[in-house]
Amino acid sequence: MKTMLLAFCAVIGIAVIAYFGLHAVGFGAAESTASTAVRLPD
Amino acid sequence: MIRAFIAGLVICLLALSARAQDVPAPDRSATGGAQTLADILARQDAQKIDDRFRRDNIGDPAAGDTTQPLGTRGGQSDPDLWRALRYDEADVTTQSRGPAGDVLIQDGGMRWLKFRQGPLVTYGGYLLLGTIGLLGLFYLIRGRIRIDGEKTGRTITRFKAIERFAHWLMGGSFILLALTGLLSLFGRKFIIPVFGHDSFAILAVASKWVHNNVSWAFMIGLTMVFFMWVLENIPNRHDLKWVAVGGGLLKKGVHPPAKKFNAGQKVIFWSVILLGSSISVSGLSLLFPFELPMFAKTFAHLNEFGLPQFFGLGELPAVLTPQEEMQYAQLWHAIVGFILIAIIIVHIYIGSVGMEGAFDAMGNGEVEEQWAREHHSLWVDEVKAKQAKAQTTAVE
Numbered sequence: 001m002k003t004m005l006l007a008f009c010a011v012i013g014i015a016v017i018a019y020f021g022l023h024a025v026g027f028g029a030a031e032s033t034a035s036t037a038v039r040l041p042d
Numbered sequence: 043m044i045r046a047f048i049a050g051l052v053i054c055l056l057a058l059s060a061r062a063q064d065v066p067a068p069d070r071s072a073t074g075g076a077q078t079l080a081d082i083l084a085r086q087d088a089q090k091i092d093d094r095f096r097r098d099n100i101g102d103p104a105a106g107d108t109t110q111p112l113g114t115r116g117g118q119s120d121p122d123l124w125r126a127l128r129y130d131e132a133d134v135t136t137q138s139r140g141p142a143g144d145v146l147i148q149d150g151g152m153r154w155l156k157f158r159q160g161p162l163v164t165y166g167g168y169l170l171l172g173t174i175g176l177l178g179l180f181y182l183i184r185g186r187i188r189i190d191g192e193k194t195g196r197t198i199t200r201f202k203a204i205e206r207f208a209h210w211l212m213g214g215s216f217i218l219l220a221l222t223g224l225l226s227l228f229g230r231k232f233i234i235p236v237f238g239h240d241s242f243a244i245l246a247v248a249s250k251w252v253h254n255n256v257s258w259a260f261m262i263g264l265t266m267v268f269f270m271w272v273l274e275n276i277p278n279r280h281d282l283k284w285v286a287v288g289g290g291l292l293k294k295g296v297h298p299p300a301k302k303f304n305a306g307q308k309v310i311f312w313s314v315i316l317l318g319s320s321i322s323v324s325g326l327s328l329l330f331p332f333e334l335p336m337f338a339k340t341f342a343h344l345n346e347f348g349l350p351q352f353f354g355l356g357e358l359p360a361v362l363t364p365q366e367e368m369q370y371a372q373l374w375h376a377i378v379g380f381i382l383i384a385i386i387i388v389h390i391y392i393g394s395v396g397m398e399g400a401f402d403a404m405g406n407g408e409v410e411e412q413w414a415r416e417h418h419s420l421w422v423d424e425v426k427a428k429q430a431k432a433q434t435t436a437v438e
């Protein structure tokens with residue numbers, strides 16, 4: 001059971017890391033399809 | 043293998059949704075080759091029309107110089123240009139750097155939206171409800187599958203901590219992904235009418251966050267599980283016997299022999315691996331919009347293979363706009379997702395309430411020896427033989 005809870009915590013941990021990681025690489029549709037000449041909504 | 047599987051499923055899907063019929067090309071001499079009333083009526087009737095007479099009729103910029111009557115566009119008139127835009131044949135240059143930025147018109151959107159809000163929601167929903175209903179019925183008839191023999195009080199280690207960790211990494215994330223995925227698909231139809239737009243907006247944003255980011259945990263868990271359990275999931279001759287007696291699930295006291303995983307579990311394993319990978323790949327394609335198009339290529343391979351033609355679907359479109367690629371990715375992701383969710387509902391049932399003693403295998407990793415003898419007799423023999431050998435070497 002301890003392993004199960006550990007795995008569930010890892011799910012959350014990986015998700016948070018992924019969130020910051022993905023933003024660092026600029027993955028969103030808005031970011032990946034816009035040129036620098038386009039202003040994105042803040 | 044995965045490709046072939048995807049191919050098969052695509053074909054089935056298209057076969058189900060194909061209502062269009064081929065009609066002979068009408069005589070267009072009266073309109074000088076342009077659309078006729080018959081074309082328009084056929085289109086309104088959702089019949090399949092060979093549209094090459096319009097698609098290919100986009101003028102020729104190279105023909106005629108710019109001083110000729112057609113003017114500055116050379117051998118291309120305005121209608122030619124509009125048709126070129128309409129069929130994504132125009133040479134468009136834009137400032138927008140996105141891959142889809144130079145497609146000014148694409149007409150797959152309505153078809154996609156209707157399919158997503160119609161058959162996808164309806165049949166997907168019935169699939170899940172039907173699965174739950176059948177399990178309920180199974181429970182009423184068969185009840186909980188008990189350990190038939192006398193319990194020994196001894197336990198055997200079935201899964202190591204790392205195996206349980208990987209299972210729950212994959213399982214925990216999958217459940218979150220399934221719930222948030224279903225929420226995004228069904229929310230508009232079922233949640234907005236009850237709770238209103240404002241509450242759903244919060245739910246939808248949260249769902250999207252969870253769905254996008256938790257997907258990585260699932261992919262990591264899936265990879266770990268694959269490498270740890272693949273060897274034990276290769277089919278063998280015992281599986282035939284197991285299937286022949288329905289795994290002994292239907293009748294008390296029937297226990298076909300099995301090694302570490304029985305045929306039923308192998309089906310679960312391979313479904314999770316194959317469908318899970320397919321969902322992962324199409325999911326990545328959705329997560330990185332326009333970066334990983336894969337349907338036009340797959341369709342081209344299928345056409346070469348002759349599979350769609352065999353099913354009377356004609357050739358699948360081998361040229362797709364970036365938006366259409368995304369539309370197919372979404373539908374594929376959702377369809378395969380529904381199938382795997384249905385399979386996993388059955389798995390969760392049998393791994394918890396459905397069978398006495400099963401949950402311990404993934405709970406603390408230790409199973410009752412009698413449970414193991416009834417469901418995995420050959421595996422118990424292997425474990426015992428190994429233990430005996432270890433003991434004799436220790437004594438020596």
Ligand code: HEM
Binds near residue numbers: 213310390401402403
């Ligand atoms: C609450 C949810 C779940 C429960 C209670 C559960 C329970 C179990 C148990 C007890 C086993 C070991 C069976 C044995 O001893 O042989 C197992 C194995 C397995 N589980 Fe789960 N599981 C859950 C969710 C999931 C999910 C969501 C997935 C995949 C997305 C998954 C994939 C697998 C696979 C591939 C195996 C190995 C093959 C098999 O035994 O069928 N499980 N699970």
